[in-house]
Amino acid sequence: MPVDSHATIEVTAYQWVPPFVEGRIKDLRVRWALEEIGRPYREHLIGGIFEEKPSEYLADQPFGQVPVYKEDGLTLFESGAILLHIGEQDERLLPRDATRRGQAISWMIAALNSVEPTLQTLIVLSVAGAEQDWQGAAMDAARPFAEKRLAQLARALGDRKWLGGAFTVGDLVMIDVLRAVPAQMLAAHPNLTAYVERGTKRPAFERALKAQLAAYASNAPRDA
Ligand SMILES: N[C@@H](CCC(=O)N[C@@H](CS)C(=O)NCC(=O)O)C(=O)O
Structure with missing residues (x-):
């Protein structure tokens, strides 16, 4: 459910990766966390995993990796930092005690x-x-x-x-x-x-995995 093209949260992911790493790319962690707390997000698909990243992307993620997370003017990279930010918003992921x-x-x-x-x-x-x-x-x-x-x-x-x-x-x-x-x-x-x-x-993991795989399925290169 949380993939929603009008959502304020944006998560980057690849359009396509080799089959042996499908389901293993680290935007999955972010999708999973958002699914756990029912927060919608839109995907920003940035091409194939081996493609050179444009300078605008490197300004957000210096290593040219996914995921990048954007929300209301905030830009975060590194899955751990992103998950801490999401956890701050919901004690089901990060207890207050x-x-x-x-x-x-x-x-x-x-x-x-x-x-x-x-x-x-x-x-x-x-x-x-x-x-x-x-x-x-x-x-x-x-x-x-x-x-x-x-x-x-x-x-x-x-x-x-x-x-x-x-x-x-x-x-x-x-x-x-x-x-x-x-x-x-x-x-x-x-x-x-x-x-x-x-x-x-x-169920939140299953939905997150399904959403990641759906992005690849709809964007796989014809000769792959
Ligand atoms: N420490 C980073 C690692 C992210 C990472 O390894 N991303 C991989 C995909 S799972 C990637 O985009 N690799 C492409 C590259 O390194 O050029 C994080 O946790 O966000």
Whole structure:
């Protein structure tokens, strides 16, 4: 429901990405958060992921990435900063109570800063190292860092439903980060597998994913 061409909030997304990253682009986090609180947004589709970004776009997002978020003259980049801003507007994503709020922010930063980098290294090596004779050794060297973070996270989550008790932006980002974990690596931690399933079964997540995929479906290049 929240995709609405007349909405005051604007979220950038790509018109097209290669199939293997469909559903994995980070505007999804922003769409998901807005779906959770029922805030409408309009999409600003900026072309293909590999296209050079125009200077006007780089003025908003210096690294030429998505997402960018605009609302009433405010322009934000970095999904974490955007989610904090959205959370400020609704305690269903960011509790007002200082302790629970601090936990939610801590888990969100942990997802972005402690867990995601270990997984990104593996992803970069799997793409950039494809068919290179050093790939296996490089991935073997990087994998223990990701495995250690997952084990630590599994221990911290324990048998709780969400990291801070109730669902927050911390869970939203952590679950999106964990979606990139290879299935057999995640399977070592049944509680993390169940956590990701719980998050991605939320109707708001399902609507956000559907909206992102719909943008690609209507804009895919003919020769793709
Ligand atoms: N730290 C940024 C990362 C954003 C990001 O990685 N965006 C990717 C798509 S998921 C992108 O636009 N990549 C294109 C590029 O780096 O040129 C955030 O969380 O917003």
